[in-house]
Amino acid sequence: MDLSFLLLTIISRLDGERSIYASYHLLRGKRSGQTLQDVEYYSLKGFFCILPRLKIDVFDGAINHLKKAGYISIDEDSVVYITKKGKEVLHTLPLYRFNGWDYRGREHVFFSRLSLIVQTASYFRADQKSFMPMQNDYDIQLFVKEFLLKQRILDEEFSNQLFQELRNSIEQSGMNGCQKTIFVHRLGGYKHAGWTWKQLSDEMGIKPFTLSLYYIESLHMLLQTISQSSKYPLLTEIIKNIQVSTYLTESTIKTKELFNQGMSMQKISQLRHLKMSTIEDHFVEISINDQSFPIEEFVSATEIAAVVAKSSELGTKRLRLLKEEFPSLTYFQLRLILGTGSRGGAKWISNQSC
Amino acid sequence: MDIKSILLKKFGFEHFRVGQEEVIRNVISNRDTIAILPTGSGKSLCYQLPAYIKNGAVLIISPLVALMEDQVAIMKKNGEKRVVAINSFLAYKDRQRIMNRLDLYKFIFISPEMLMQNNVAEQIKKLKIAFIVVDEAHCISQWGFDFRPDYLRIGEFLKQLERPNILALTATADNQVLGDIINYLRLETPAVHKHSLDRKNISYSMKQMNSEHEKTAWILERTKKTAGPGIIYVASRKRADELAIYLKEHGISIASYHAGMEQEDRAFIQEQFITGEINWICATTAFGMGIHKNDIRQVIHENMSSTIAGYMQEVGRAGRDGDLSAATLLFTEEDIGKTRFIVQNDLPTETEVRHYFNLIKEGSSKNEATQLSGISETGTRIIDYYLERMPMESALLKIKEQKTEKEKQLQNMLHIINGENCIRKSLLKFYGETLVAAPASCCSVCGLGEEDWLFEMKRGNSTRQIVDWADRLARLLQS
Ligand SMILES: [Zn+2]
Numbered sequence: 001m002d003l004s005f006l007l008l009t010i011i012s013r014l015d016g017e018r019s020i021y022a023s024y025h026l027l028r029g030k031r032s033g034q035t036l037q038d039v040e041y042y043s044l045k046g047f048f049c050i051l052p053r054l055k056i057d058v059f060d061g062a063i064n065h066l067k068k069a070g071y072i073s074i075d076e077d078s079v080v081y082i083t084k085k086g087k088e089v090l091h092t093l094p095l096y097r098f099n100g101w102d103y104r105g106r107e108h109v110f111f112s113r114l115s116l117i118v119q120t121a122s123y124f125r126a127d128q129k130s131f132m133p134m135q136n137d138y139d140i141q142l143f144v145k146e147f148l149l150k151q152r153i154l155d156e157e158f159s160n161q162l163f164q165e166l167r168n169s170i171e172q173s174g175m176n177g178c179q180k181t182i183f184v185h186r187l188g189g190y191k192h193a194g195w196t197w198k199q200l201s202d203e204m205g206i207k208p209f210t211l212s213l214y215y216i217e218s219l220h221m222l223l224q225t226i227s228q229s230s231k232y233p234l235l236t237e238i239i240k241n242i243q244v245s246t247y248l249t250e251s252t253i254k255t256k257e258l259f260n261q262g263m264s265m266q267k268i269s270q271l272r273h274l275k276m277s278t279i280e281d282h283f284v285e286i287s288i289n290d291q292s293f294p295i296e297e298f299v300s301a302t303e304i305a306a307v308v309a310k311s312s313e314l315g316t317k318r319l320r321l322l323k324e325e326f327p328s329l330t331y332f333q334l335r336l337i338l339g340t341g342s343r344g345g346a347k348w349i350s351n352q353s354c
Numbered sequence: 355m356d357i358k359s360i361l362l363k364k365f366g367f368e369h370f371r372v373g374q375e376e377v378i379r380n381v382i383s384n385r386d387t388i389a390i391l392p393t394g395s396g397k398s399l400c401y402q403l404p405a406y407i408k409n410g411a412v413l414i415i416s417p418l419v420a421l422m423e424d425q426v427a428i429m430k431k432n433g434e435k436r437v438v439a440i441n442s443f444l445a446y447k448d449r450q451r452i453m454n455r456l457d458l459y460k461f462i463f464i465s466p467e468m469l470m471q472n473n474v475a476e477q478i479k480k481l482k483i484a485f486i487v488v489d490e491a492h493c494i495s496q497w498g499f500d501f502r503p504d505y506l507r508i509g510e511f512l513k514q515l516e517r518p519n520i521l522a523l524t525a526t527a528d529n530q531v532l533g534d535i536i537n538y539l540r541l542e543t544p545a546v547h548k549h550s551l552d553r554k555n556i557s558y559s560m561k562q563m564n565s566e567h568e569k570t571a572w573i574l575e576r577t578k579k580t581a582g583p584g585i586i587y588v589a590s591r592k593r594a595d596e597l598a599i600y601l602k603e604h605g606i607s608i609a610s611y612h613a614g615m616e617q618e619d620r621a622f623i624q625e626q627f628i629t630g631e632i633n634w635i636c637a638t639t640a641f642g643m644g645i646h647k648n649d650i651r652q653v654i655h656e657n658m659s660s661t662i663a664g665y666m667q668e669v670g671r672a673g674r675d676g677d678l679s680a681a682t683l684l685f686t687e688e689d690i691g692k693t694r695f696i697v698q699n700d701l702p703t704e705t706e707v708r709h710y711f712n713l714i715k716e717g718s719s720k721n722e723a724t725q726l727s728g729i730s731e732t733g734t735r736i737i738d739y740y741l742e743r744m745p746m747e748s749a750l751l752k753i754k755e756q757k758t759e760k761e762k763q764l765q766n767m768l769h770i771i772n773g774e775n776c777i778r779k780s781l782l783k784f785y786g787e788t789l790v791a792a793p794a795s796c797c798s799v800c801g802l803g804e805e806d807w808l809f810e811m812k813r814g815n816s817t818r819q820i821v822d823w824a825d826r827l828a829r830l831l832q833s
Contacts, residue, residue: 115618118830118831121830121831122830122831125831125833130431130432130433131431132427132431132621132624132625133427134618134621134622134625135618136423136427136617136621138448159831159832160831160832162831163827163828163830163831163832166827166831167824167827170823170827177823180823181820181823183823184823184826184827184830185820185826187826187827187830188622188625188830189829189830189831190830191629192826192829192830193622193625193626193629193631194618194622194625195622195820196609196615196619196622196623197616197619198595198609198610198615198619199609199818200820202599202602203819203820204820
């Protein structure tokens with residue numbers, strides 16, 4: 001797995017519709033109206049926020065690589081296109097199983113909890129009650145402490161069960177060989193310290209960045225497996241509150257509350273001292289995520305049907321093009337229509353859908 | 355309960371180590387105390403034990419976050435849960451939580467810059483403080499190798515407080531530094547305990563080389579043929595990675611260790627080093643403070659150190675178990691120039707200071723001014739401190755004095771490296787000590803004596819290997 005090819009998959013969906021930096025904001029999980037909307041319009045939820053700390057020079061490097069190889073082209077407005085050559089390689093790429101939309105970086109919290117629990121179980125098994133915790137975040141330590149208080153940690157049965165659950169869920173998750181290796185070597189315990197990224201990279205002959213992509217994907221896969229099954233009671237407890245509970249930004253939640261109280265957009269804008277365009281962003285975000293959003297208060301059913309039909313006829317979700325077709329509708333109305341049109345939970349993302 | 359029974363009950367030791375008991379008795383009797391004890395001689399017991407006798411919390415001011423976190427982790431590991439570290443790395447929510455319940459803690463570690471924050475200081479003033487510890491107290495001295503202007507502010511904090519007695523701890527302090535400690539902390543007729551800094555079980559070698567290439571070749575031979583565990587100190591993170599890769603390719607069990615790594619990865623390396631899964635660590639001098647391992651047999655410096663005090667502190671990590679250990683420093687002619695450049699570059703030039711000053715006056719933020727004037731971070735901290743207290747011309751003079759001081763320290767180190775005198779004797783002389791009797795394995799000038807132990811490879815270079823995933827899981831949870 002390579003950042004360039006990951007980007008190629010993303011770009012294949014944004015083909016001719018968005019600037020190259022839309023994919024950068026997507027990977028970093030920028031919570032702006034535009035990015036949240038892109039995620040929805042182009043079915044990119046899985047990739048949202050999988051690399052929150054991605055550096056711009058690393059991103060540019062990967063893009064240059066794709067340009068040089070002739071897989072993509074970028075026009076003077078920075079809009080990105082996938083070339084014929086690019087489409088050909090697309091089929092050779094792996095199926096990505098990221099689920100960034102649901103976890104948004106919290107997968108690392110899950111792993112830190114697990115890491116400390118495994119370390120503790122391992123040391124306790126060896127009758128070592130005092131050790132240096134590999135995780136020094138207070139919230140993680142507190143969670144693990146409370147978790148362990150509820151378990152019979154001194155009983156060998158505890159680590160046996162943890163072992164069984166981990167082994168079975170890893171097998172069930174569909175991780176590939178590399179991912180399983182990375183996952184278990186990032187865990188450590190008595191007489192078996194964890195491996196650093198550098199050590200894994202040297203030993204496995206895989207670039208550190210690629211390792212981290214594999215790793216993040218494997219966490220998403222495992223989390224999905226655990227959350228969909230009742231066979232892993234310990235792990236189910238460990239993944240508590242890892243999945244994001246609301247898909248809305250905090251500011252949007254406030255707007256939504258006021259709207260539910262019956263306030264108009266104008267009124268909300270005045271009350272919150274926010275620009276009208278910001279409130280519009282909030283409404284688009286709500287329309288995307290909330291099944292019960294009353295879109296009919298803003299546009300008629302006929303208008304919706306017409307726009308949806310035109311959008312698929314032209315094969316575009318670019319607002320400027322649709323606006324030319326429907327001069328009577330505002331940009332805001334168009335965004336609402338596109339938003340509700342693509343509503344739904346996070347889906348597995350595969351290349352077949354491209 | 356008397357202190358001997360506490361020693362046994364709380365810490366599990368039958369006897370004090372040399373120097374500890376006198377310090378502890380002074381602290382208990384509310385006297386200001388300075389303890390100059392070599393690294394690894396059990397400094398922390400000097401405040402931990404009295405804490406159990408006296409009412410109230412102990413406030414420990416410590417300069418390095420890494421060091422602080424480390425000490426807290428060790429104390430927690432040893433069963434003391436009422437311990438906390440307050441520093442700027444603490445997340446806001448954690449800080450709030452801790453500050454609101456400060457009375458829960460017996461041991462409060464705090465960085466000097468946090469003491470300067472009004473709300474923090476207010477909370478601390480409300481507490482009953484048993485006594486105050488100033489760790490690494492030499493940082494308060496402009497003459498120290500590790501001067502931290504923030505430390506000077508400790509004195510200002512103490513002024514606001516009806517203060518209990520103070521224990522100043524350091525591993526290295528010559529008379530000039532000692533004077534500064536007494537002055538700035540306003541100690542009242544302190545009891546000074548100075549334990550000999552001579553570490554008889556460590557032998558010192560200085561080796562001149564012709565090129566960097568020759569150094570690398572020497573290190574490879576050395577790590578191949580002589581005993582670990584050991585630390586190799588290098589000048590930069592990049593070099594640490596580079597050298598570790600090179601040696602690893604030649605079959606040495608080694609990893610690099612520096613501040614550029616994630617916390618989790620650093621913890622893994624520490625653990626691997628302590629358990630013996632890896633035999634060598636390649637670290638930058640700025641880092642590696644937090645390595646606690648008693649059986650380190652060798653410390654190798656790939657470059658010249660810029661001060662004797664810094665060198666002593668790094669070398670001091672060897673042989674804490676009392677067994678024979680070797681310290682080797684490699685240097686080339688060019689090293690001297692390079693080291694001088696780095697050291698002097700740390701301090702800003704007159705033009706830079708004036709530029710910085712003008713930028714601030716014109717309304718630039720501190721960050722902008724730092725970047726535009728090209729001054730190092732340490733540099734700005736020093737300037738800020740001076741400029742707040744004195745006119746520009748005096749500040750410039752102060753900085754100039756410091757440059758001269760740094761050069762002097764470099765000369766002292768050079769004197770030892772190039773000298774024809776016993777290295778041990780020269781090092782001790784620097785601290786005003788006289789060498790009574792040299793051990794058999796003394797130094798590269800006197801002769802290193804029989805070094806059989808060094809060539810006994812007790813542990814082969816271990817073979818860490820990736821194993822099957824299910825096997826590893828079983829080793830962690832089933833063995
Ligand atoms: Zn000698």
